[in-house]
Amino acid sequence: MESIRLDQVCLWRRTQEEFSYDLKKTLLSIFEGKYRQPPKKLVLDKIDLVVEKGEKIGIIGSNGAGKSTLLKVISGILQPTTGNVRVRGQIAPLIELGAGFDSEISVIDNILLYGVLLGFSRAEMKERVGSILEFAELEDYRFVPVKGLSSGMVARLGFAIATDIQPEILILDEVLSVGDESFRNKCQKRIDKFWDSHVTILVVSHSMDFIEKSCDQAIWLSKGSLKLAGDSKEVVKSYLDSVT
Numbered sequence: 001m002e003s004i005r006l007d008q009v010c011l012w013r014r015t016q017e018e019f020s021y022d023l024k025k026t027l028l029s030i031f032e033g034k035y036r037q038p039p040k041k042l043v044l045d046k047i048d049l050v051v052e053k054g055e056k057i058g059i060i061g062s063n064g065a066g067k068s069t070l071l072k073v074i075s076g077i078l079q080p081t082t083g084n085v086r087v088r089g090q091i092a093p094l095i096e097l098g099a100g101f102d103s104e105i106s107v108i109d110n111i112l113l114y115g116v117l118l119g120f121s122r123a124e125m126k127e128r129v130g131s132i133l134e135f136a137e138l139e140d141y142r143f144v145p146v147k148g149l150s151s152g153m154v155a156r157l158g159f160a161i162a163t164d165i166q167p168e169i170l171i172l173d174e175v176l177s178v179g180d181e182s183f184r185n186k187c188q189k190r191i192d193k194f195w196d197s198h199v200t201i202l203v204v205s206h207s208m209d210f211i212e213k214s215c216d217q218a219i220w221l222s223k224g225s226l227k228l229a230g231d232s233k234e235v236v237k238s239y240l241d242s243v244t
């Protein structure tokens with residue numbers, strides 16, 4: 001059964017998007033008739049991809065190739081400019097952990113809010129608050145606003161919420177670097193359990209060793225295009241041949 005399908009997905013991004021936007025300067029330049037549209041870059045170029053349920057897919061490619069962007073499009077964090085993305089099943093995007101939190105409100109309220117963002121009902125989330133706090137080791141912080149947590153604690157909370165129920169699709173960006181050593185081991189164990197099950201997994205990594213060992217299939221992205229897809233060992237070999 002199909003888990004993820006991308007048809008001709010393209011994404012253009014403004015190259016200045018990551019820099020702070022200066023409203024005053026922009027308005028002034030419009031007023032003076034000097035305004036120019038910021039340049040845009042094609043970050044994903046006509047991506048076709050079908051992932052079957054339970055497949056473990058590694059995504060490889062050089063810096064800036066579009067790997068993280070592809071994961072964000074599949075997770076619904078970014079909308080493609082053109083093309084279609086279809087995802088079937090509960091998805092746990094373990095990327096930008098905690099990016100959806102409201103720092104002014106309490107840990108408990110954020111658990112409810114974030115869970116709803118991930119597609120769970122409020123009632124369902126209320127039942128899960130206890131196990132999430134326990135896994136994140138944040139029981140003593142339940143009424144503290146998220147701005148009072150350390151960045152590691154925020155990531156722990158994001159991970160605990162996204163993985164509290166076994167997802168059907170797991171999206172991982174690079175080897176997980178959540179929290180301290182002992183928490184990382186705990187996360188790794190939870191992920192290993194998903195790996196042995198029927199969960200569909202998409203993982204970005206620069207470790208070819210890991211991709212070969214852990215993924216059945218791999219896709220190689222190059223400058224936003226899908227260069228090669230297939231058996232992970234073969235894709236890794238072609239990629240390594242091209243860079244050495």
Ligand SMILES: Nc1ncnc2c1ncn2[C@@H]1O[C@H](COP(=O)(O)OP(=O)(O)OP(=O)(O)O)[C@@H](O)[C@H]1O
Pocket residue numbers: 013014015016017018041043061062063064065066067068069070
């Ligand atoms: N917020 C953003 N706004 C505009 N362009 C962006 C933004 N984030 C990334 N890009 C651009 O999108 C392209 C793809 O970036 P992406 O982060 O997906 O690459 P990557 O393959 O994951 O790279 P890496 O291996 O370095 O993590 C790059 O050219 C990058 O400059």
